[in-house]
Amino acid sequence: MSTQILLPRWLIQIETREVLTGHALVIKQDRIVAVLPVADAIARFADAERIDLPEHALLPGLVNLHTHSAMTLLRGYADDLALMDWLNDHIWPAEGAHVSDEFVFDGTQLAIAEMIRGGTTCANDMYFHHGAVARAALASGFRMMVGCSILEFPTPYAADADQYIRRALACIDEFAGESLVGFTLAPHAPYSVSDATFGRVITLADELGLGIHCHIHETQDEIDDSLRRQHGVRPLERLARLGLLDSPLIAAHMVHTTDAEIALLAQRGVHVSHNPASNLKLASGFARIADQLAAGINVGIGTDGAASNNKLDLFAELRLAALLAKGQSGNPTALPAWQALEMATINGAKALGWDDRIGSLEVGKQADVIAVDLSALGTQPAYDPVSHLVYAVDRNQVSHVWIAGVPQLVNGELTRFKSAQLVANARRWQARIAPR
Numbered sequence: 001m002s003t004q005i006l007l008p009r010w011l012i013q014i015e016t017r018e019v020l021t022g023h024a025l026v027i028k029q030d031r032i033v034a035v036l037p038v039a040d041a042i043a044r045f046a047d048a049e050r051i052d053l054p055e056h057a058l059l060p061g062l063v064n065l066h067t068h069s070a071m072t073l074l075r076g077y078a079d080d081l082a083l084m085d086w087l088n089d090h091i092w093p094a095e096g097a098h099v100s101d102e103f104v105f106d107g108t109q110l111a112i113a114e115m116i117r118g119g120t121t122c123a124n125d126m127y128f129h130h131g132a133v134a135r136a137a138l139a140s141g142f143r144m145m146v147g148c149s150i151l152e153f154p155t156p157y158a159a160d161a162d163q164y165i166r167r168a169l170a171c172i173d174e175f176a177g178e179s180l181v182g183f184t185l186a187p188h189a190p191y192s193v194s195d196a197t198f199g200r201v202i203t204l205a206d207e208l209g210l211g212i213h214c215h216i217h218e219t220q221d222e223i224d225d226s227l228r229r230q231h232g233v234r235p236l237e238r239l240a241r242l243g244l245l246d247s248p249l250i251a252a253h254m255v256h257t258t259d260a261e262i263a264l265l266a267q268r269g270v271h272v273s274h275n276p277a278s279n280l281k282l283a284s285g286f287a288r289i290a291d292q293l294a295a296g297i298n299v300g301i302g303t304d305g306a307a308s309n310n311k312l313d314l315f316a317e318l319r320l321a322a323l324l325a326k327g328q329s330g331n332p333t334a335l336p337a338w339q340a341l342e343m344a345t346i347n348g349a350k351a352l353g354w355d356d357r358i359g360s361l362e363v364g365k366q367a368d369v370i371a372v373d374l375s376a377l378g379t380q381p382a383y384d385p386v387s388h389l390v391y392a393v394d395r396n397q398v399s400h401v402w403i404a405g406v407p408q409l410v411n412g413e414l415t416r417f418k419s420a421q422l423v424a425n426a427r428r429w430q431a432r433i434a435p436r
């Protein structure tokens with residue numbers, strides 16, 4: 001792959017909270033090799049391909065810290081329901097009937113195409129058929145942390161927790177050494193996983209050096225059930241007693257937290273994925289994100305699956321997160337634009353243990369880079385590109401995307417996907433899932 005010099009109007013430096021102008025970013029193979037003044041870049045890399053981005057902000061690719069990619073195929077299948085009714089009465093029966101390697105591969109590819117089109121270059125997934133998730137990511141050159149889900153109840157994928165774990169281990173072995181793909185163990189939630197299984201997950205994560213990804217404190221009902229009916233304690237306390245907080249842990253949702261729980265999460269270095277649209281749509285509640293950030297918790301942003309959002313649009317999520325934090329706290333300075341942008345980039349990277357390779361535009365990191373065209377009516381005038389990226393941009397203004405240096409979106413066109421094929425696949429699945 002040739003050397004590429006990107007020449008943006010604004011270069012967003014997450015690590016220093018600076019906006020550089022008159023600077024270039026140079027990509028060689030899969031890495032960022034220089035960030036320097038334009039004249040120096042042209043002199044030093046005279047033979048490189050130049051990509052002019054005169055109205056664009058250049059920033060690191062966004063990291064979706066919690067999703068179920070393949071659920072694109074269930075987008076709009078069941079709406080306007082509370083979490084447990086949605087899962088028990090609609091989603092789990094549909095998954096039981098239709099989820100297969102083919103479903104997961106097709107749904108994950110659709111999700112990846114949607115995410116790349118909207119500026120997301122990395123996702124932290126959790127679903128069944130882990131091998132199909134990894135294959136879909138590798139086939140399209142997308143960076144993916146594949147969450148190997150573990151539940152107590154049987155599905156066509158596995159009969160019991162033991163079989164989910166065996167399948168996870170086989171998959172982790174199969175894809176060892178793939179640089180774009182990593183794995184977590186993903187016990188689904190405190191209400192769907194037993195103490196014994198959490199114990200096995202903790203031991204394996206420790207032995208294999210894996211992170212853990214789990215839905216925690218998504219709804220008040222989950223907490224009430226654990227406290228009054230199942231365990232006599234709140235789920236987080238149960239998980240802390242079992243030792244789950246001693247492993248690298250990404251807690252998805254964490255909507256309902258007491259002051260003591262926020263202090264515990266901060267002290268134990270638990271990472272939180274905030275999923276504002278899904279929390280609103282399922283009426284799960286309002287997460288105390290400003291308080292969590294103030295306590296020093298590393299909070300990233302996720303979309304959750306397309307069946308509960310119903311978009312995989314991190315720019316929309318970013319805006320929602322910033323607005324909700326202000327409205328909820330009554331403080332307009334809560335979650336300012338730079339901090340929101342950090343959540344969607346470097347904080348997500350940190351949560352995945354990948355902040356040495358992605359999350360900012362620094363020399364030596366992987367070239368996961370996006371360009372956003374701010375010349376559109378909705379982002380004029382442009383006093384401050386960071387303000388626009390958080391409060392005004394539409395995802396269709398993403399014009400270019402590189403993942404590991406590979407151009408994935410050029411002038412708004414996906415390079416590795418045929419949209420017509422993705423649409424045809426989605427329609428084929430719709431006809432199977434809900435025949436008219």
Ligand SMILES: CSC[C@H]1O[C@@H](n2cnc3c(O)ncnc32)[C@H](O)[C@@H]1O
Binds near residue numbers: 095126151189305308
């Ligand atoms: C075992 S793979 C993941 C499992 O989680 C289900 N799911 C999707 N969204 C949510 C959510 O917001 N909370 C809990 N569980 C969720 C998905 O349908 C899969 O069965």
Ligand SMILES: [Zn+2]
Binds near residue numbers: 067068252304305
């Ligand atoms: Zn989820």
